[in-house]
Amino acid sequence: MREFVILTGFLIKEQLAKPASWAALSVLWGILAFIFGLVLEQTQQSQMSSVFWWTALISMFLAPILSMDLFKKQNRSAFFTLLRTFGISTHWLSLAFFLQKLCLFLMIDFTLLLMAVWLLYYGEPDPYILVSASIGLLGLQACYLGICMFLASLMDSAYAVLMGATSLLLGLWLLYYAPQILGTSSQTLGQIFQEASPYQHFVQFLNGAPRLSDVTFFAFLPALCLYLAGIVSKR
Amino acid sequence: MALVLENISKNFATVDALQDVSLTLPHNSITLLLGPNGAGKTTLQKIVAGLIYPDSGQISFNGQELNTKTGVFWKLGYVSDEETWPGGHTTVKEFLILVARLKRCPTIDSEIEAIVNRLNLASVLKRRIDTLSLGFKQRVQLAQALIGDPEVLLLDEPGNGLDPKQFQELEEILLLEKSKRIILISTHRIRDCEKIADRVAILNQGRLSQVIQKEDWQRTIEKNHLKIALESSDLILTDFLDKKTIQYIRHRDWIQVILPKPESASEILSLLNQNGLIPRLWELGHINSLEDWFFTSLGKESA
Numbered sequence: 001m002r003e004f005v006i007l008t009g010f011l012i013k014e015q016l017a018k019p020a021s022w023a024a025l026s027v028l029w030g031i032l033a034f035i036f037g038l039v040l041e042q043t044q045q046s047q048m049s050s051v052f053w054w055t056a057l058i059s060m061f062l063a064p065i066l067s068m069d070l071f072k073k074q075n076r077s078a079f080f081t082l083l084r085t086f087g088i089s090t091h092w093l094s095l096a097f098f099l100q101k102l103c104l105f106l107m108i109d110f111t112l113l114l115m116a117v118w119l120l121y122y123g124e125p126d127p128y129i130l131v132s133a134s135i136g137l138l139g140l141q142a143c144y145l146g147i148c149m150f151l152a153s154l155m156d157s158a159y160a161v162l163m164g165a166t167s168l169l170l171g172l173w174l175l176y177y178a179p180q181i182l183g184t185s186s187q188t189l190g191q192i193f194q195e196a197s198p199y200q201h202f203v204q205f206l207n208g209a210p211r212l213s214d215v216t217f218f219a220f221l222p223a224l225c226l227y228l229a230g231i232v233s234k235r
Numbered sequence: 236m237a238l239v240l241e242n243i244s245k246n247f248a249t250v251d252a253l254q255d256v257s258l259t260l261p262h263n264s265i266t267l268l269l270g271p272n273g274a275g276k277t278t279l280q281k282i283v284a285g286l287i288y289p290d291s292g293q294i295s296f297n298g299q300e301l302n303t304k305t306g307v308f309w310k311l312g313y314v315s316d317e318e319t320w321p322g323g324h325t326t327v328k329e330f331l332i333l334v335a336r337l338k339r340c341p342t343i344d345s346e347i348e349a350i351v352n353r354l355n356l357a358s359v360l361k362r363r364i365d366t367l368s369l370g371f372k373q374r375v376q377l378a379q380a381l382i383g384d385p386e387v388l389l390l391d392e393p394g395n396g397l398d399p400k401q402f403q404e405l406e407e408i409l410l411l412e413k414s415k416r417i418i419l420i421s422t423h424r425i426r427d428c429e430k431i432a433d434r435v436a437i438l439n440q441g442r443l444s445q446v447i448q449k450e451d452w453q454r455t456i457e458k459n460h461l462k463i464a465l466e467s468s469d470l471i472l473t474d475f476l477d478k479k480t481i482q483y484i485r486h487r488d489w490i491q492v493i494l495p496k497p498e499s500a501s502e503i504l505s506l507l508n509q510n511g512l513i514p515r516l517w518e519l520g521h522i523n524s525l526e527d528w529f530f531t532s533l534g535k536e537s538a
Contacts, residue, residue, distance in 0.1 A: 002339075003336075003337050003339075006333070006336045006337060007333075007337065010321075010329075010333050011321070014321055014324070014325060017324045018324060078315055078317035078318055078319045079319050079320060079321050079322070081286060081315060081317075081319065082313065082315060082319035082379070083337070084285070084286055085284050085285065085286065085311060085313040086334075086337045086338055087285075088337065
């Protein structure tokens with residue numbers, strides 16, 4: 001545990017020391033600020049659901065990029081191998097790398113916090129919905145990252161991870177629309193598919209009405225993915 | 236004090252990476268692990284490092300069995316053939332501090348200072364590892380492995396990319412370090428490592444074909460020798476050699492006779508003929524270096 005804390009601290013510090021991280025963050029902050037301004041101007045309402053939605057969409061494409069080279073047989077994977085010789089289990093290692101990447105998502109989400117504060121000051125948004133949507137967004141990002149890390153642990157090629165993970169996340173997003181696609185004939189099946197989509201659970205949080213199943217999903221899926229990534233990367 | 240590997244086998248899908256490899260690595264010694272590509276050198280090192288679990292076999296250190304399924308050998312330093320630092324903007328000092336903390340060193344500063352001085356890394360301590368020359372990068376790798384004063388040091392192709400001078404410096408460091416630990420080096424640079432090795436283990440197609448002590452190869456170098464592989468028992472031959480006090484080295488399925496004079500070869504072969512022993516294979520040769528040793532051994536294995 002002590003080693004895990006030391007390593008996680010080091011990895012986060014290392015991530016934030018990279019100019020490339022700050023360049024990417026600046027671009028994303030700029031895009032989100034633009035969307036926020038645009039939505040505000042068009043709707044004239046103090047709500048942020050569109051900004052949350054766009055952040056979720058961006059996260060879907062960002063998660064595969066962040067995890068594509070985690071376990072590939074170069075650079076970082078050699079560091080991963082070295083860390084294993086120190087007696088740190090692959091599960092703790094996977095969690096440390098997961099938290100390093102999640103930290104970047106938190107930095108992106110930070111801009112939403114600023115927007116929320118701005119709205120609270122100038123408008124009358126529902127603070128409960130803002131908090132709920134923020135938690136949902138973080139849960140969704142954790143799910144995406146977990147899935148991508150598991151795929152990264154299975155594949156040697158970084159590009160295969162990128163393509164595979166993006167396709168899978170897009171597929172999971174589309175599952176949300178399963179009831180509409182399948183129609184009334186397979187309503188139950190459509191609902192089952194919809195429940196398998198992380199986006200469905202995010203929408204519940206976004207609407208300020210999270211269920212216990214949504215909280216469980218966001219806690220369970222990343223944990224399962226990391227556990228599996230830990231097992232796979234041991235081989 | 237020794238690290239003992241017993242009957243280690245490892246299978247990857249349809250490939251037998253290692254088959255029944257037994258090897259004893261004594262303390263205060265450098266063992267070279269030689270073999271062609273795909274012979275299983277890296278697999279064996281990774282098994283010792285706890286990175287890969289063997290399908291069967293046992294590893295013990297100082298008579299104490301290590302759990303190859305769950306644990307890694309704690310007092311171990313590992314130098315991979317890949318770049319094992321985190322990349323990005325990490326400096327040498329940051330990396331070494333991280334390793335020292337992860338290895339739970341009680342006195343981080345003094346330990347790092349001692350290793351940095353030993354490996355002449357003081358001038359690059361605050362530099363980013365990515366910007367260093369290959370020689371310095373290799374020293375950084377070695378420095379991280381030496382942190383925690385490991386009893387076993389594993390080096391996988393430590394000479395990769397080093398020029399002769401850099402390699403010589405690395406050799407000098409390893410010679411100094413060997414007094415305190417067991418060192419296992421897998422390499423292709425046989426000529427370069429010949430000077431520092433105390434023994435050589437040759438892996439071929441996942442099998443340990445030979446383990447040669449330094450004295451053995453040193454007494455054969457620059458001498459004629461006769462390699463004989465017999466179909467049946469070689470007792471008559473070894474008795475004869477013992478009587479004549481002719482030196483020989485018994486290998487797994489052949490005997491290497493170090494000829495005191497070139498004409499001894501015909502004497503030995505006629506003795507075999509007289510006793511109705513027809514050699515499956517015999518070959519007269521001259522060994523100039525450990526590299527010759529290696530190639531002759533591989534050739535004999537293939538034959």
